[in-house]
Amino acid sequence: MKGKYIVSLAFLMLAGLFVNAQQTLASIKGKQLFGDLKARHIGPALMSGRINDMAVHPTNSRIIYAGSAGGGVWKSSDAGVSFNPIFDDYCQSIGSVALDPNDPDNTIYVGTGETWTRNSVSVGDGLYKSVDGGANWAKIGFENSERIANIIVNPENSKEIYVGVLGALWGDSEERGVFKTTDGGETWEKLLYINAKTGCADLAMDPKNPNVMYASMWEFRRTGWSFDSGGENSALYKTTDGGKTWNKIHNGFPEGKLGRLAIAIAPSNSNVLYTVIEAEKDERKGLYRSDDAGESWKQLNNDFGITVRPFYFSRIVVDPRDEDVVVKGGLFGSISRDGGKTFKNLGNMHADIHDIVFSIKDSDIMYVGTDGGVYRSWDGGNTMEIVQNMPLSQFYHISIDDAEPYNVYGGLQDNGSWWGPSSSPGGVEARDWNSLGFGDGFRVLKHPTKSIVYSEMQGAQNVWRIDTEKNLVKTIQPLPTEEKQKLRFNWNAPMAVSKNQPDRFYMGSQFLHKSEDMGETWEIISPDLTTNDPAKQNQEDSGGLSTDNSGAENHTTIFTIAESPLNENVIWVGTDDGNVQVTQDGGKTWTNTIANIQGLPQNTWCYHIEASTFDSGTAYAVFDGHTQNDKTPYAYKTTDYGKTWTNIITDDVYGFARNIQEDYVNPDLLFLGTEFGLYITMDGGKNWKKFTNNMPSVAVHFIDLHKGTNDLVMGTHGRGVIILDDISPLREINEEVLNTTLHFFDTQPTVIDETSTFSGNFGTETEFKGSSRSNNVRLTYFLKKRHTFGKMGMEIKNDQGKVVATIPPGKSKGVNIVEWNYKLKQPKIATGKTFSFGGFTAPQVPAGTYTAVMTKGKQTFEHNFELVYDSKSKLSVKDRDDKNGTTMKLYDMTQDLAFLVYEVDQLLASAEENRDKKTLAKLNELKETLVITTGDNYVGSAEPQLREKMANLYSKVAASYDAPTPDDLQNLMVISERFSQAREDFTKIKNKYLKKQTVELKSFEDFLKD
Amino acid sequence: MKTIKTVFLALTLALAAPTQAQSVDEILSNYFENIGGADNFKQLEGLKFDGTGSQQGFEFPISMVQLKDGRQMFSFTFQGKEIKQGVYDGEILWNTNFMTMKAEKSDAEQTANFKLNTNDFPDSFMDYKDKGYTVELLGTETMEGADTFKVKLVKEPITVDGVEEEDVSFYYFDTEDFVPIAVEAMVRTGPAKGKMSKTVMSDYQEVDGLYFPYSTTQYVDGNLMFTMTLENIELNPTVEASEFAFPEDIAEEKE
Secondary structure, three states: OHHHHHHHHHHHHHHHHHHOOOOOOOOOOHHHHOOOOOEEEEEOOOOOOOEEEEEEOOOOOOOEEEEEOOOOEEEEOOOOOOOEEOOOOOOOOEEEEEEOOOOOOOOEEEEEOOOOOOOOOOOOOOEEEEOOOOOOOEEOOOOOOOOEEEEEEOOOOOOOEEEEEOOOOOOOOOOOEEEEEOOOOOOOEEEEOOOOOEEEEEEEEEOOEEEEEEEEEEEEEEOOOOEEEOEOOOEEEEEOOOOOOOEEOOOOOOOOOEEEEEEEEEOOEEEEEEEEEEEOOHHHOEEEEEOOOOOOOEEEEOOHHHHOOHHHHOOEEEOOOOOOOEEEOEOOOEEEOOOOOOOEEOOOOOOOEEEEEEOOOOOOOEEEEEOOEEEEEOOOOOOOEEOOOOOOOEEEEEEEOOOOOOEEEEEEOOOEEEEEEOOOOOOEOHHHOEEEEOOEOOOOEEOOOOOEEEEEOHHHOOEEEEEOOOOEEEEOOOOOOOOOOOOOOOOOOOEEEOOOOOOOEEEEOOOEEEEOOOOOOOEEOOOOOOOOOHHHOOHHHOEEOOOOOOOOOOOOOEEEEEEOOOOOOOEEEEEOOOOEEEEOOOOOOOEEOHHHOOOOOOOOEEEEEEEOOOOOOOEEEEEEOHHHOOOOEEEEEEOOOOOOOEEOOOOOOOOOEEEEEEOOOOOOOEEEEEOOEEEEEOOOOOOOEEEOOOOOOOOEEEEEEOOOOOOEEEEEEOOOEEEEOOOHHHHHOOHHHHOOOEEEOOOOOEEOOOOOOOOOOOOOOOOOOEOOOOOOEEEEEEEOOOOOEOOEEEEEEOOOOOEEEEEOOOOOOEEEEEEEOOEOOOOOOOOOOOOOHHHHOOOEOOOEEEEEEEEEOOEEEEEEEEEEOOOOOOOOHHHHHHHHHHHHHHHHHHHHHHHHHHHHHHHHHHHHHOOOHHHHHHHHHHHHHHOOOOEOOOOOEOOOOHHHHHHHHHHHHHHOOOOOOHHHHHHHHHHHHHHHHHHHHHHHHHHHHHHHOOOOOOOHHHHHHO | OHHHHHHHHHHHHHHHHHHHOOOHHHHHHHHHHHOOOHHHHHOOOEEEEEEEEEEOOEEEEEEEEEEOOOOEEEEEEEOOEEEEEEEEOOOOEEEEOOOOOOEEEOOHHHHHHHHHHHHHOOOOOOOOOOOOOEEEEEEEEEEOOEEEEEEEEEEEEEEEOOEEEEEEEEEEEEOOOOOEEEEEEEOOOOOOOOOEEEEEEEEEEEEOOEEEEEEEEEEEOOEEEEEEEEEEEEEOOOOOHHHOOOOHHHHHHHO
16 A cells, blocks of 8 residues: 555656656757757768768669768669768768668668778768668667678578678777678677678678678778788688688788788679789789689789779679679779770779769669769760769868858868858859869868968868969968978868967967968977877888878877967967867967876877867867777866866767867857767756757868857768858757747847849759858747647737738747748739739838737737848938838739729629629720730730739839839839729729619728738 | 655656557557547548648648548639649549649649548548558657657558659657647659658647647758648538539630
8 A cells, every 4th residue: 555655656746747847958858959940051062072882772773872981871763863861860971881682672771880991081880770761760780880891681581681890990899790690680690700900891792692702801900190901810701601601712812911802793693703902012912803703813903093092992893794894993993894804994083983883774874982972974984974962071171251141161081172152142052162272171261351261281281372362372381491300290280370360370280380471481389299209100101011101190290279369379289199288478388288187098189179269268178089999079178278177078979079169159058069960068068969950960070150140160071061050049048948938039130131143043953052041030939848739820010010921930849940031921913814923022021120929829929120221232211212112002002903803803793693784894894904814824925904014013113122213113103094094994883883783892901801 | 765666666667658658559549539539530521721821931822622532622822813733533633734724634643643542531540451551650759849659651652753662651649649740751753852851730729529730831851841821621511523623624615
């Protein structure tokens, strides 16, 4: 009995808890809070981004999949003309995409973690499965695999799946090798494992016998300062018993250590195998072929295109219909039509070819995945055309300016440096973007006041100062000034401009370089700020079996520079080997504060330092440990110049962090860029919420906040530039707001947009077009609970209390944004045979104070807001009065004519009923002059009548930004007189007829309401 | 100690209850009960909806009729002219052409796909098993900021540009009151092919004991496309057969 009582009490307590449940910043989930705050993507897509893997549907040639290196999985349903993302909620770094051949419409597997292991690769977090063609996904294991190279479903048994796990790049891991499930992924058996440094780089199944498989095992390791490919454990294995036993098949292979190997089986003849071998001796590297299912091998080719950078290009694909047509990934991609003896380059396209698939119907049709997106060929690989709607651009960094609309600048992996508008009439198109440098692009910074932009290529090999108005370029990177001095620049070399001195420009090698004249002359203002560890400076030995000293592994360098916006003498510097240095005297003395950070592993890469805009002693430091095989997010805050640091990361954050942005108004509002998306805190880091509205789980490398618009601008490494428009409502979020039925957020005065455009309508059918920032009024409110039952509506009233618009409001729990285009309804138009197209124009309301009135059930909520004219406009008050006055005169006249025609129609109906032929004739004669009574809406149109003339003038005046022209006013007089005459004519007929008959006529007001 | 354990157990059970106790049939059963009862809905012969459509700042009157025998009609009025779209007379699916304002038949594939849905009155979930549909509870998800049950509905396969495809949609039922507040489906043709469409429902109100959403908003790829705000719902309306009929003869007469 007592027990029952306790249970009941517990339920009562719980029920009470729910009834009075107070929402807190801790309890509310991101998806319950952010509502209509939605990210906006502006690309660019013209250079797209890196593709890791491609797959074709085995029976439907329209369906193609692309797994990108940093932008998720994309599906085409139109044979590769366009693609759509289908994996946005999950890790965007993709290693492998595979379909179940027995259920290819529905069952898709995605192995995350890219497998072409360059320095800038992201990480995966497991194997995912969809059973509905990509609409929903579930993770089915391999949480710690980091990189999945292959997934193969037994074509005879869907529950039997093999997975080749390449595994961790930056450290030891036992979750690698070849795995098999026989129960559809519930349990996995590790079939082939070598050691914690050797993973499965490629896996192939004999299409005629699923028990026969080939696995290439690769010994490899990357550190922040080196790469090592190859070793005693790299090998090619074969199993003939479904993976129970594996044997090396090296008969004919080169002697010594092996590196990365690719394996391919000719689908038309499974005795024919190809492998590409990375070997000790250059002459023994290259393509090998076996005609006896791996019993013996013969070297056929070791051209540059075949042997180049094995860690980046080990993919061989055989034409499904011809065993002698072989395609190899590479710098340009190579194709052989003589069984691998000789090769020629694939057609001209973006360099760095990672995967190739043939159409299931026709081998002339190929799809190729490159560092610059997906290309199609219709002629067997000779001519390539890019897929134009995949914004996969991989930004390392972005910055913004104060233009209106502001521009975004940034550098891309293997795709140079760019700038483009954050918003553009008709949408941000490919043609809106401008190039600012070649090579790999990184930081691009606008001079604060001049039309000068700084950009760079890898390792500061070139740093350009570009006059964007005059198209003048000067190369300005700091050079050694002493005989033995060697400057160590990071691959992604840091630069910074000063908010205090516009011409000041910083760059970081191991030293901090400062220029006061835009890079013309340089001064070193620090000692070596790094650990200067010589063990991490042997890049010429990097690469393993294939030397790879591209500069990508340069280490012990400065990585981030931040001058306090409040004090030019306070400069923060973070290094890739884990130092955080600060000077408070403009570089005379430096203090390394790293020892003051508790809980941070030694030498963790300092990725970003954000100097606070509230206090010069306050800064945030973000550290990325993934190159030490540590995927923990780290972010710290100091308020005392680094003497003490406080951890501001919680368990809410998943994935290592690279960047942080402080709000300019509310110091507790912070934005964190992680490898798996954007996180937001509204309480200084006590609770973090993941932001997911149109925001993929993409690596956010850099964040900036635009002061003028409050837009949060993100440079992502895989989905281009993503903008979260106007984050100001988040400044007001607190626990009081969270528990208010409906809270209107402050609405800044909205400038009435008087511009028009004809842009955006041509040539973008298959091209990505970024959405532009809305110019409408954004009425933003928080709803404590989702509105589902009962009426809820919104009206806009002018300062006289007259309703000028009715807008359907959002009902979501959390933040809702309702937009109003500050227009009245279009006028009521007289009914004719056809449409009067001028009548579809809605007039803009004048500037002034307006009130949004929200009715929710019996409750009413009101919110005032301002509409203002653009202060830069040259229109006078009189111009606007003339425009608005004339527009409304025509608007009213149009409605008066509509009423007149209504009355004519009512009388016509009555006269017809009464067979009053004389009245009918008079009315019809009149009506034919009022509205079009014949023809159609296209080229069968009739001669325009009064309605059309009036509506066209109305539309001409209303849609123009300017005051009406003298011709407009003259035309208005003609139309007014014509209308007066028509009214007079009708009044005579009406008065005469109504003496004979009674006709029920609505009042003008009732007519308008209908 | 024992007391604390018991309370903890009770709390755990109570918290777990909303998600664990529901099977998809229970969700649907609660849904029909909460909107007025499945039997009452089954007795409906037809529905007529009148209201306002809103698209990119334009507002216009709209009307929609659905009958038990599968006949349907959607119309809107511009400048006093009625334009009918998606009119089905039991055999022919037709629309008003904007240029000529005359009726034109939909293509054979669209008509065939439309016919497959004529058994969905008054609700796709009504007797779904008898119709050969499958439903599956995929789990709980936050939709519109609310906790919802996500239910997958698979209807008869449709044909898209000559290829047969599964007709799948995802319904989000509010966990508090079991009414659907959103539906998602893939766009299968046209320029938005391959993107997700979402329809959000709210403002449920009662009409003679039955509840209907008076506000419906459609999004494609997250972008607001169209909102329909109803002012009146008529149960079992009287509609002339000629309203649905493809007006071949009428059109010819008027020429």
